[in-house]
Amino acid sequence: MLEKLHADAVVVLGGWRPPNPAAATARDRTLRLLAAGPVAMTREHQPGHVTASALVVDADAARVLLCLHGRFHRWVQLGGHCEPGDPTLADAALREATEESGISGLRLHPVPIDLDIHPVRCGGGSLHYDVRYAAIAPPGAIERVSAESAALGWFPPDSLPEPLADATAQLVAPALAAVTRTSLRLAP
Numbered sequence: 001m002l003e004k005l006h007a008d009a010v011v012v013l014g015g016w017r018p019p020n021p022a023a024a025t026a027r028d029r030t031l032r033l034l035a036a037g038p039v040a041m042t043r044e045h046q047p048g049h050v051t052a053s054a055l056v057v058d059a060d061a062a063r064v065l066l067c068l069h070g071r072f073h074r075w076v077q078l079g080g081h082c083e084p085g086d087p088t089l090a091d092a093a094l095r096e097a098t099e100e101s102g103i104s105g106l107r108l109h110p111v112p113i114d115l116d117i118h119p120v121r122c123g124g125g126s127l128h129y130d131v132r133y134a135a136i137a138p139p140g141a142i143e144r145v146s147a148e149s150a151a152l153g154w155f156p157p158d159s160l161p162e163p164l165a166d167a168t169a170q171l172v173a174p175a176l177a178a179v180t181r182t183s184l185r186l187a188p
Contacts, residue, residue, distance in 0.1 A: 033045075051129065053076075057134060059141070069150070094133075107138075109175075
């Protein structure tokens with residue numbers, strides 16, 4: 001199944017139009033990583049591996065849901081490692097956001113909003129090539145803290161919590177734009 005996920009990652013990122021030069025550089029680096037084959041989707045790939053995450057926006061597109069990560073104690077979007085059963089990067093991001101938020105019925109914008117490469121402690125030290133999406137929560141959604149989080153919280157875009165992970169703030173404007181300019185808010 002990793003072959004299908006890997007092929008999807010190559011297609012998605014190969015056709016993705018990055019929003020800025022830094023994202024373009026990250027996309028090019030990620031495509032080079034993906035040249036290693038399906039192993040680049042796994043934690044075992046020591047040079048780094050592809051992950052998927054989503055910034056969840058509330059039904060009114062007025063707040064974002066962040067998690068205080070249990071291991072590195074910073075507020076981040078929801079996401080993490082791809083699993084062999086994930087058919088696509090978008091499916092991986094949606095699965096992770098659902099697991100970590102406890103919210104069923106999340107709707108994912110199908111096009112990544114960002115890509116960030118950052119160091120992690122996986123396997124003694126590696127890199128996450130994190131493909132980032134936007135998701136919208138259904139009206140009245142109630143979040144539940146997962147085993148990976150110390151806390152979850154809804155925050156207005158102009159009042160994000162501290163300490164915030166380095167590249168999390170840059171996701172807010174594109175996530176809000178993605179969910180407001182599409183049918184995600186209106187779809188059943």
